[in-house]
Structure formats: structure tokens, C-alpha cells
Amino acid sequence: MPVNEQIAQYSNWAYTSAVAVYVLAMFLYLGEQVFSRTRAKSEMAEMAEARELVGAGGGGISIVEPGDPVDTGRPGDRPLSERLGRMAVALTVLGLVVHLLSIVLRGVSVHRWPLGNIYEFMSFFSLIAISAMLVMFRRFPIRRLGAFVLLPVLILMFLGGTVLYAQAEPVQPALQSYWLVIHVTVVSTASGILLVPGVSSLMYLIRGAHDRNPSRFARFAPKLPTAATLDRLAYRTTIFGFPLFTFGVICGAIWAESAWGRFWGWDPKETTSFVAWVVYAAYLHSRATAGWRGNRAAIINIVGLAVMIFNLFFVNFVDTGLHSYAGVGS
Amino acid sequence: MTIVDEPTVTADEPTPPPKPGWLRAALAFLRNAWRGLTAMRTALVLLFLLALGALPGALLPQRDLNPNNVVTYISQHGWWGRLLDKLQFFSVYSSVWFASVYVLLFVSLVGCLLPRAFEYTKQLRAKPVITPRNLARLPHHSKSEVDGAAEDVLTAVDGELKGWRRIRREESAGVHTISAEKGFVREFGNLVFHYAMVGLIVAFALGKLFSYTGQVIVMANGSTWCNSGVLQYDSFTPGLRVDGTDLDPFCLKINDFAAGYLPDNQPISYNSDIEYQSGSNLASDTWVPYDLKENSPLRTAGDRVYLISHGYAPQFTVTFPDGQVRTGVIQWKPDDNSTYLSEGATKFDPPDTTDPDQLAKKQLAVTGLFAPTAVMSGGLISSTSPALTDPEVSADIYQGDLGEDAGTGQSIFTIDQNMVTEGKLDKVASANLKPGQSTTLKDGTRIRFDNVQQWVDLQVAHDPTQDYVLLFAVLMLLGLITSLTVKRRRIWVRVTPADQGPGAGRTVVEIGGLARTDQAGYGEEFGKLSARLTDAARAPGRKDD
Numbered sequence: 001m002p003v004n005e006q007i008a009q010y011s012n013w014a015y016t017s018a019v020a021v022y023v024l025a026m027f028l029y030l031g032e033q034v035f036s037r038t039r040a041k042s043e044m045a046e047m048a049e050a051r052e053l054v055g056a057g058g059g060g061i062s063i064v065e066p067g068d069p070v071d072t073g074r075p076g077d078r079p080l081s082e083r084l085g086r087m088a089v090a091l092t093v094l095g096l097v098v099h100l101l102s103i104v105l106r107g108v109s110v111h112r113w114p115l116g117n118i119y120e121f122m123s124f125f126s127l128i129a130i131s132a133m134l135v136m137f138r139r140f141p142i143r144r145l146g147a148f149v150l151l152p153v154l155i156l157m158f159l160g161g162t163v164l165y166a167q168a169e170p171v172q173p174a175l176q177s178y179w180l181v182i183h184v185t186v187v188s189t190a191s192g193i194l195l196v197p198g199v200s201s202l203m204y205l206i207r208g209a210h211d212r213n214p215s216r217f218a219r220f221a222p223k224l225p226t227a228a229t230l231d232r233l234a235y236r237t238t239i240f241g242f243p244l245f246t247f248g249v250i251c252g253a254i255w256a257e258s259a260w261g262r263f264w265g266w267d268p269k270e271t272t273s274f275v276a277w278v279v280y281a282a283y284l285h286s287r288a289t290a291g292w293r294g295n296r297a298a299i300i301n302i303v304g305l306a307v308m309i310f311n312l313f314f315v316n317f318v319d320t321g322l323h324s325y326a327g328v329g330s
Numbered sequence: 331m332t333i334v335d336e337p338t339v340t341a342d343e344p345t346p347p348p349k350p351g352w353l354r355a356a357l358a359f360l361r362n363a364w365r366g367l368t369a370m371r372t373a374l375v376l377l378f379l380l381a382l383g384a385l386p387g388a389l390l391p392q393r394d395l396n397p398n399n400v401v402t403y404i405s406q407h408g409w410w411g412r413l414l415d416k417l418q419f420f421s422v423y424s425s426v427w428f429a430s431v432y433v434l435l436f437v438s439l440v441g442c443l444l445p446r447a448f449e450y451t452k453q454l455r456a457k458p459v460i461t462p463r464n465l466a467r468l469p470h471h472s473k474s475e476v477d478g479a480a481e482d483v484l485t486a487v488d489g490e491l492k493g494w495r496r497i498r499r500e501e502s503a504g505v506h507t508i509s510a511e512k513g514f515v516r517e518f519g520n521l522v523f524h525y526a527m528v529g530l531i532v533a534f535a536l537g538k539l540f541s542y543t544g545q546v547i548v549m550a551n552g553s554t555w556c557n558s559g560v561l562q563y564d565s566f567t568p569g570l571r572v573d574g575t576d577l578d579p580f581c582l583k584i585n586d587f588a589a590g591y592l593p594d595n596q597p598i599s600y601n602s603d604i605e606y607q608s609g610s611n612l613a614s615d616t617w618v619p620y621d622l623k624e625n626s627p628l629r630t631a632g633d634r635v636y637l638i639s640h641g642y643a644p645q646f647t648v649t650f651p652d653g654q655v656r657t658g659v660i661q662w663k664p665d666d667n668s669t670y671l672s673e674g675a676t677k678f679d680p681p682d683t684t685d686p687d688q689l690a691k692k693q694l695a696v697t698g699l700f701a702p703t704a705v706m707s708g709g710l711i712s713s714t715s716p717a718l719t720d721p722e723v724s725a726d727i728y729q730g731d732l733g734e735d736a737g738t739g740q741s742i743f744t745i746d747q748n749m750v751t752e753g754k755l756d757k758v759a760s761a762n763l764k765p766g767q768s769t770t771l772k773d774g775t776r777i778r779f780d781n782v783q784q785w786v787d788l789q790v791a792h793d794p795t796q797d798y799v800l801l802f803a804v805l806m807l808l809g810l811i812t813s814l815t816v817k818r819r820r821i822w823v824r825v826t827p828a829d830q831g832p833g834a835g836r837t838v839v840e841i842g843g844l845a846r847t848d849q850a851g852y853g854e855e856f857g858k859l860s861a862r863l864t865d866a867a868r869a870p871g872r873k874d875d
């Protein structure tokens with residue numbers, strides 16, 4: 001069936017609009033950062049302690065973050081930073097809807113699952129990363145991370161929409177299989193989810209450096225969530241993303257077995273997936289090893305994310321493995 | 331959960347008899363080496379080395395995937411390339427250093443798993459630990475006073491803790507405690523994960539020993555092919571323990587091949603209509619039809635047959651001056667995967683000639699380019715589509731000595747250019763031919779381009795352990811999910827009759843909680859649980875109504 005150019009065009013427009021909305025949201029998140037007051041160090045420590053007690057004392061469900069203004073319920077009373085933050089979230093949700101629309105339209109225009117080339121992977125990855133972030137907003141007081149998750153996502157979406165853009169096209173016969181659909185969907189979903197712990201770990205390093213020496217990142221770090229929150233966020237998101245990634249790799253092996261005659265052949269993409277998998281396993285181990293918790297674990301998580309992103313988008317340029325025909329540009 | 335970090339108690343080990351100094355030193359060294367190797371920290375470092383060691387395999391060309399790229403890389407990078415080559419960087423996964431990392435990791439894994447399994451079975455049999463004296467000092471704690479006799483309250487709370495491993499103890503007269511634990515499955519899942527990983531590695535390694543793959547080109551015109559020996563293949567890669575003598579017997583008959591294309595010539599489907607026989611069908615000569623296509627290999631007799639690629643084979647008929655007729659068809663090789671412009675050489679021996687001198691003068695070869703959808707420009711042929719819409723051959727016809735018995739293996743796609751330069755093989759005609767057209771040589775030999783046939787490139791793969799690899803992979807996944815989602819929790823309840831003071835006759839229920847994993851998440855959970863337990867304690871006997 002031929003590509004429906006009209007719908008493909010709408011899809012591209014939706015993509016561009018989503019990027020624009022995200023950019024706006026990112027600035028609002030930054031605005032929230034800038035306009036929120038920083039509390040004195042001692043006060044923060046107190047609040048952190050209070051929070052721990054609230055958490056420990058039984059029914060403590062609402063967690064108060066240092067720097068979080070108390071919500072009085074009436075919009076007029078909310079400080080500027082709070083209003084900016086809420087607008088940012090609302091815009092993110094709007095962007096997400098438009099973004100999803102763009103992906104659906106892409107699929108409709110080419111009559112296939114819209115995960116067939118690098119551009120489409122990037123788009124989907126970004127969709128998942130932002131969704132994961134929104135889900136985590138509900139569980140953890142981490143709205144301040146919004147801009148830092150959006151920034152890498154926007155860079156990828158920009159690259160995907162420009163230099164790595166690929167025309168709407170059907171895919172090669174070897175790529176037409178429901179295992180492919182499951183495999184690439186699961187792997188891109190897992191990668192998208194793992195962006196959140198990566199960013200969180202990076203912020204953990206910054207926050208940790210500041211906590212040890214308040215003169216470092218003095219303007220920026222105090223407005224981040226506490227190190228403990230960032231660490232938990234990273235761990236909780238990773239233990240969701242990692243098994244999913246494992247499942248995705250297994251699906252990939254099943255697909256490779258039926259498409260290429262072997263389930264594992266150390267082609268560059270497979271190798272890099274293996275490396276990423278081992279790095280995340282090391283992350284989980286490091287959290288159970290004395291002396292490796294904290295900073296080292298955070299660094300391992302960041303390395304894991306770097307390998308994942310490299311694997312999903314950039315391995316294709318390194319060499320011509322079997323995977324590379326999954327669509328680099330043109 | 332830090333198993334390795336906990337100090338091990340070795341109080342009442344019997345003292346061994348004294349040993350000579352060197353032996354003791356050697357034993358101590360071995361023991362330390364073993365402890366070191368099986369420590370979690372070592373596993374971590376080894377994991378890193380494994381990741382690091384695997385990486386060059388993705389970044390540098392690898393021999394078994396792309397031998398030509400390796401040669402190019404080495405020649406382009408001079409001493410650096412040669413050094414990398416010496417250090418086995420172009421065959422990472424069979425290199426000594428990669429093997430040593432994973433063998434060490436494997437030993438470390440097994441070494442740390444065996445004691446953990448023992449530990450786990452011991453834990454399963456152990457009773458939940460005694461209730462701490464002061465529950466208020468635990469991270470989670472609640473205390474309330476309820477109506478009702480201590481005995482009833484105890485039963486009610488106990489009933490509420492169904493599903494927990496628990497034990498009741500009497501501390502002192504009238505004071506009872508319940509110690510309860512849950513989440514043992516977590517460690518079980520973790521063990522399943524690690525053991526399954528051991529299984530996967532073993533199955534993978536065995537697969538490397540006993541597998542084979544082979545590739546063969548077969549004409550898609552009803553030709554048959556049988557997996558009867560290594561010689562049947564164009565190329566064959568055996569595992570280390572495969573000598574090729576007893577391959578799984580089966581036969582194929584390739585009836586047809588068809589590719590589907592989009593208007594812009596992008597292929598969207600490959601199908602080959604085949605028949606096969608294996609097992610008892612071989613004896614009874616029964617053929618079973620199968621639609622072989624991409625992503626859908628034929629699985630039979632323990633082997634898998636894949637459709638790897640396809641191509642064209644122009645068929646020529648030569649009518650020799652004496653009236654004898656010979657027909658030749660052999661695969662031509664696609665030079666361009668998007669247009670299938672192909673090159674090849676279809677070779678003929680003169681009929682009824684055994685005299686080598688005669689043969690050497692009269693052998694024929696039709697070479698050149700074949701275009702499935704031909705366009706001519708400036709006398710050059712090119713193809714605009716891989717589909718067979720307007721085929722044409724741009725043929726150069728050579729006559730003379732093809733040099734086939736020179737002993738050097740000849741490519742089936744070309745003629746031996748040495749023969750041409752030596753003047754033993756001459757170009758005698760050139761012609762552009764469409765199906766049905768022919769050209770006649772000076773000596774009266776007529777060469778006709780009859781039609782185009784297709785060939786398929788098949789890969790046969792045999793891997794006896796791949797199902798086990800999948801099984802272990804699934805077990806790993808299940809173990810992993812269990813180990814990452816199940817949480818280990820402890821809860822203690824102390825029920826004390828309040829027989830003094832104003833609350834006499836009532837009962838004090840004190841609850842304490844401790845999380846062995848994911849401490850931070852236990853707060854809310856503990857809050858709900860202790861509320862439930864307290865509710866049950868408030869209305870003892872409600873369950874019996």
C-alpha cells in the first residue's frame with residue numbers, strides 16, 4: 001500500500017508542534033527553578049528529617065520536599081514558582097498528546113507500526129521518557145527535574161526531526177514480523193524509561209557534591225530534590241526499566257532467530273545491548289555492595305543510559321551490522 | 331540485602347592440625363583467592379571488564395561478521411591495526427582475554443551461588459526471629475490499647491497475618507508475641523535468576539560446539555537439494571565438535587520464487603514455494619509443501635532453513651555448427667542490491683569432445699551484465715528496478731580455453747582473465763539480447779537468450795541447544811522480576827494484658843516493623859498494615875461470627 005503523503009505531512013506538523021510545546025514547558029520548569037526561593041541549609045536539613053519522620057511514623061503519605069511551598073489550595077495564593085511549575089506540567093501533558101498524535105498519524109500514513117527507522121525510534125523514545133517522567137511526578141516530589149529530562153529529550157527530537165529524519169516509508173521484508181513490533185517497542189520503551197534514572201543520577205551527583213561542600217553548585221543544587229529522593233527515584237525507575245529491557249532483548253533474540261538464522265551473533269547492536277545490560281546489572285549489584293552505593297552507583301547508572309542511547313540511535317552509524325538496515329536517514 | 335558484607339561467624343570450627351609453613355601459605359593464598367573471587371565486589375569488577383571487553387566488538391569490524399572490513403581496517407591503520415590484530419581485537423568473542431573474563435565471572439558466579447543456595451535453605455527452615463524487647467526503637471512502630479482479652483486479640487491479629495511466616499511465643503506470664511516475616515520468594519527469585527544465567531551460559535557454549543550453518547544456492551525451478559553432506563553446500567561453518575559426517579537428513583525441492591515490490595522498487599515480500607521431505611517421508615518419497623519466506627524459516631529434522639537472498643539466472647541455448655544443442659543456466663550475482671543489475675558467466679563445453687586440444691579451442695562463455703528492467707544509454711546497460719519487467723543481457727561471448735582444469739578454483743561468476751591476456755580465450759562477439767533473441771558467431775554457433783530463471787540462497791542452521799537458551803532466558807527474566815518486585819518485610823506484635831491502672835481488662839497491642847529491602851517504601855505500607863492489625867485487634871472474634 002502506498003504512503004499517504006497527506007497524513008504523513010500532518011504527522012510531521014504534529015511532531016514539530018510537540019517540540020515547540022515541550023520547549024515552552026522546559027522554560028516554565030526552568031522558571032520554576034529560578035523563582036523558587038532557596039532555603040537555608042540548616043532549615044533544609046530539618047525539613048529532610050521531618051520528612052523522614054513523616055514517612056516513618058505510619059500513615060505519612062504526603063511528602064513535603066524542602067523548598068516546596070505549602071499549597072493552600074487557592075490559586076491566587078500560590079507563589080509564582082508554583083504556578084509556573086503547574087503550567088509546565090500542563091504543557092508537558094499537552095505536548096505529549098500532540099506527540100502521540102504525531103506517532104499515530106505516522107503509523108496510519110505508512111500502514112505499519114511506526115517504529116521502522118531512527119527518526120521514529122527517537123520520537124517514540126522521547127514519548128516514553130516524558131510519560132515516565134510524568135508518572136514519576138505523581139510518586140515523587142521531583143517536578144524540579146522536569147527541565148533536565150526535557151533537555152536531552154528535546155535534543156534527540158531535534159536531531160530526529162532534522163539530520164536523522166527519515167521519510168515515511170514501508171520497511172523491508174526482513175523487518176515485517178510481529179516479533180519485530182514487540183521487540184522494538186519493548187526496547188524503545190525500556191530505553192525511554194531508563195532516561196529518567198539516568199537524569200536523576202546525574203542530578204544526584206550534583207546534589208551530593210553540593211551537600212558535601214555547599215559552595216559547589218550553590219545556586220542550582222539546593223533547588224533540586226534531596227539526594228535520597230533522587231537515589232530512590234533512580235532505583236525505582238531502573239528496576240522497572242531493566243527487566244523490561246531484558247524482555248526486549250529476549251524478543252530481539254527470538255526475532256533474530258527467525259529472520260537471520262541465529263538468535264545471537266554479536267553484531268554491533270547486539271553487542272551494545274549486552275554491554276548496556278551488564279552495566280545495569282552492575283548498577284543493581286553496586287547498590288548491594290558496601291562502598292559502591294551512592295556516587296559510584298549513580299555513575300554506573302549514567303553510563304548505562306549513555307550506552308542505551310548510543311545503542312538505540314548511534315550504533316547504526318558505526319558499522320554495517322545486520323541491524324543497521326533498520327534505517328539510517330535517507 | 332548484603333550477603334557478602336555480613337561478617338561470618340566461625341567460632342566453633344575445629345582447629346586443624348598444624349601444617350608446614352609453605353603449605354599453610356599456599357592454602358591461605360588459595361582461600362583468599364577464592365574468597366576474593368567470589369566476593370560481590372569482584373563480581374562487580376568482572377562485570378565491568380566484561381562490558382568493557384565486549385565493546386570493541388561493536389566498534390571494530392569483526393572477522394566472523396565482516397572479514398573484508400577487517401582487512402581494510404588493518405591496511406588503513408598501519409602498525410596500530412596490526413597491533414590490534416595481534417591482540418585479537420578483530421575476533422573479540424573468541425579472544426583469550428574475553429574468554430578469561432567470562433570464565434572468571436562464571437567461576438565467581440558459581441562460587442557465590444552454591445553457598446547462597448545452602449544459606450537459603452537454612453533460612454527457609456529457620457523460625458522468624460524473636461521479638462525485640464523494645465519495639466519502639468524499630469523504624470516503624472505503633473501502639474494502641476484495645477478492649478478484649480489478650481488471648482482473643484492475639485488470635486485475631488494472627489488471623490490477619492495470613493500469608494506471612496510467623497510464630498507465636500510467650501515471653502512471660504500473659505505476654506505473647508508474634509514474629510512474622512515475608513518476602514522469602516525474593517531471594518528465591520534472585521537465585522533462580524543467577525542459576526538460570528549459569529544455565530544459559532552453559533547452553534550457549536554447548537551450542538557453539540554442536541551447531542553448524544551452511545549456505546547454498548539452488549535454482550528455483552524445481553531443483554532438489556539434500557542435506558546429505560558438507561559437499562552439498564557452497565559454504566559450511568561447523569561448530570568445534572561437528573565434523574559434517576552425520577548431518578540431519580532432509581531434502582528440499584525449490585519450485586518457485588517471487589518477490590513483491592512497491593512502485594518505488596522497494597521490496598516488500600519474498601516468497602519461495604518449496605517442498606520438503608524428512609523423517610519417514612524420505613523413505614516413502616513424500617513431499618510436503620511449504621511457503622518459505624522472510625522471518626518464517628522451515629523447521630524440520632532439527633534444522634532450520636532460511637531464505638537469505640535471491641537472484642537471477644539467464645538461460646542460454648547454444649546451437650553448435652553441427653546442429654547439437656546445449657542449454658546452460660547458472661546463477662548470476664547481483665552487483666547492485668537495489669536494481670539487481672547482475673553479472674555472471676554461463677559456460678559451455680563443445681559437445682562430444684573429449685580431446686583436450688579441441689576442448690581448449692572450442693569452449694564458450696557467455697558473460698556480461700544482466701538487467702531485470704533494462705535501460706540502455708550510450709551503449710551501456712543499466713537496470714531501473716529489481717523486478718523482472720524488461721530483462722536484457724549485455725553479453726560478451728568468449729571462445730577458447732576457459733582454463734577450468736588449470737587446477738586453480740574458478741569463480742562461477744567470471745571467466746579467468748589470465749586466459750584472455752595469454753591469448754587463449756578470445757572475445758568473439760558482443761550482443762544485447764532480450765529473451766528469445768539470439769546472435770550467431772562467425773563459425774556458425776548460435777547463442778540464444780531463452781528466458782530468465784531465479785535462484786534462492788538458502789541457509790541451513792542447526793543449533794541443538796537454542797531452545798534451552800530460550801528457556802533459561804525466560805527463567806532469568808522471571809527470577810529477575812520476582813527478585814526486584816518482592817519486598818522483604820518483618821513485623822512483630824506484642825500483646826500485653828493491661829491489668830493495672832485505669833485500663834485494666836484491656837489489652838495493649840504494640841507493633842514494630844523492619845524492612846529488609848526497600849526500607850524507604852515500608853513507611854506507608856506499615857501504616858496500613860498496622861492499622862489493619864489494630865482494627866482486627868479491636869474486634870476480636872468478628873471473623874468467627
Ligand code: HEM
Nearest residue numbers: 281284285288331333368369370373438439442520813814
Ligand atoms: C554475569 C554476572 C551477573 C549478573 C548479570 C548478575 C545480575 C544480578 C542482578 C540483576 C541482581 C539484582 C537483583 C536485586 O537487586 O535484587 C543481582 C543480585 C545479586 N547478585 Fe548478581 N549477577 C551476576 C553475577 C553475580 C556474582 C558473580 C555474584 C556473587 C559473587 C552475584 C551476587 C549477587 C547478589 C548477592 C545479589 C543480591 C543483591 C540484592 O539482593 O540486592 N551476582 N545480580
